[in-house]
Amino acid sequence: MSILEATRLVKRFGPVTAVNDVSLTVGEGEVVALLGPNGAGKSTTLHMVLGLITPDSGSIVLFGQELARHRVEVLSRINFAASYVDLPGALRVHEVLDAFARMYAVRRPRERVAELVELFELGPLAKRKVMTLSSGQRTRVQLAKALLNRPRLLVLDEPTANLDPDAGDRIRGLLSALARQDGSAMLITSHNMREVERMCDRICFMSHGLIVASGSAKELAGHYGAEDLEEVFLKVARG
Ligand SMILES: Nc1ncnc2c1ncn2[C@@H]1O[C@H](COP(=O)(O)OP(=O)(O)OP(=O)(O)O)[C@@H](O)[C@H]1O
Ligand SMILES: [Mg+2]
Numbered sequence: 001m002s003i004l005e006a007t008r009l010v011k012r013f014g015p016v017t018a019v020n021d022v023s024l025t026v027g028e029g030e031v032v033a034l035l036g037p038n039g040a041g042k043s044t045t046l047h048m049v050l051g052l053i054t055p056d057s058g059s060i061v062l063f064g065q066e067l068a069r070h071r072v073e074v075l076s077r078i079n080f081a082a083s084y085v086d087l088p089g090a091l092r093v094h095e096v097l098d099a100f101a102r103m104y105a106v107r108r109p110r111e112r113v114a115e116l117v118e119l120f121e122l123g124p125l126a127k128r129k130v131m132t133l134s135s136g137q138r139t140r141v142q143l144a145k146a147l148l149n150r151p152r153l154l155v156l157d158e159p160t161a162n163l164d165p166d167a168g169d170r171i172r173g174l175l176s177a178l179a180r181q182d183g184s185a186m187l188i189t190s191h192n193m194r195e196v197e198r199m200c201d202r203i204c205f206m207s208h209g210l211i212v213a214s215g216s217a218k219e220l221a222g223h224y225g226a227e228d229l230e231e232v233f234l235k236v237a238r239g
Contacts, residue, residue, distance in 0.1 A: 001064050002027055003153050003185040004049060009058035011044050018044040019055075020209035026153065029183040031176075033196045035229075036206035037237045042189040043082075045206070046155050049187065050080050063152065076104070081146040082157035083139060089131030093122055093141055096130055097148065104149040116144040119174065135162040143171065147178070154178075156188040160195060168192070172199055193229040203229070205236055212236060 004026040011019040019041040026032045034042040047053045049060060051067055051074075060067040062074045087096050097116065101109035117123055120140040125133060130141065139162050146154060159175070160168040176199055178184055190196050196203060197217045205213040205220070213220060213236060217229045226232045 002061070003030070003063060004187065005059075005061040006045075006049060007059050007061075009045065009048055009060070010056045011041075011048060011053065012056055017209050019048070022058075022206070022209070022211055024204060024211070026185050026187055029179060029185055030202065031179050031186045031188070031200045033200040033203045034187070034189045034206055035196060035203050035233065040206040041209040042206055043157055046080075046157055046187065046189065050078070050155055051075055076149065077151060078153040078155060079146040079149055079151035080155045080157075081139075081142040081159055083135065083142070083159075083162050084157070085142070087130045087138065087141060087145070090129060092127050092129055093117075093133070094126040096141060097144060100145050101148050106148050112148055116147055119147075120144045136164060136167050139163055140167075140171070143175075150182065150184075152184060154184055154186045156186060158189055158191065160190070160192065168195070175199065193233060197229050205232075207236060 002025050004024065006022065006024040009019050009022045022045055034045060036042055048055045051071055063077060065074050067074050091099070094113065097113045098109065101113050106112050117126060120143060122140060122144060125137055130138065133141065139159070143159065160171055163171060172195055175186065179186055188200070202216060203214060203220060204211045215223065220232045221228060224232045224235050226235060
C-alpha cells in the first residue's frame with residue numbers, strides 16, 4: 001500500500017497557478033524529495049498533502065484513505081516541521097513538547113517526550129522559553145515535536161535550512177536512521193543538494209507548478225549528463 005498517492009493536484013492563488021497538475025506517490029519507508037527553484041510550488045504541494053489548504057482539483061489519498069473524507073484519522077498519522085511555523089514562544093521547551101504530546105494523545109507521553117529530548121539533545125534547553133532559542137535550536141524542537149506521534153509520514157519543508165553544517169549533518173543522520181528503523185516515510189523539500197543526495201530515495205523536480213523530472217539522484221544525473229544533483233538542478237532550472 002502507498003503511504004501517499006496524490007493525483008493531478010491543481011492549486012491557484014488568484015492569477016497564479018502555484019501547482020498545475022502534480023501527481024506524486026510515496027511508498028512505505030520511502031524518502032522522497034521535492035526539488036526546484038523558489039516559487040516552483042513545493043510548499044504549496046506539501047500544504048495540500050497536510051490538509052492546510054484545499055486543492056482546486058485532484059485527490060489526496062493517505063494510507064489508502066481519501067484525505068478529504070477521513071481527515072482526522074489520516075492527519076493523526078502524519079506530522080510536519082518547517083522553520084516558518086512558530087512554536088508558542090512563551091512556553092518552555094518541555095512544556096511545548098508535553099502540550100503537543102497530550103494534543104496528539106500520545107501513549108505514555110512523558111516517556112515519549114524524554115526519548116525525543118534525548119534524541120535531539122534538548123536536555124540543556126528543556127527549561128528555556130522557546131522565544132530565547134536560536135533558530136537552529138528551535139529547529140531541533142520542531143523536529144522533536146513532529147516525531148511525537150510516531151508519524152508514518154513525516155513532511156518536512158526545508159528541515160535543515162537553519163542548521164550549521166555540523167548540526168545539519170547530525171540531524172540528517174538521525175532522520176535517515178529513523179526512516180530505516182521505524183520505516184517512516186518522508187516527503188521533504190530542500191535547497192541543499194548534498195542533503196537530498198544523501199537522504200532521499202527519489203526526487204521529484206518541480207518547475208512552474210509541474211513535476212518535470214523524477215528519479216534517484218543517480219538516475220537524474222545520468223539522464224541530464226550531469227556530474228551531480230547540483231548540476232542537474234542548474235540544467236533543469238535554466239531550461
Ligand atoms: N497564499 C498564497 N497566496 C498567493 N500566492 C501564493 C500563496 N502561496 C503561494 N503562492 C504563490 O505560489 C507559487 C508557489 O509557491 P510555493 O511557496 O509553493 O513555492 P516553493 O516551491 O515552496 O518555493 P521556495 O523554494 O521559495 O520555498 C509562488 O508564485 C507563490 O508566490
Ligand atoms: Mg517553499
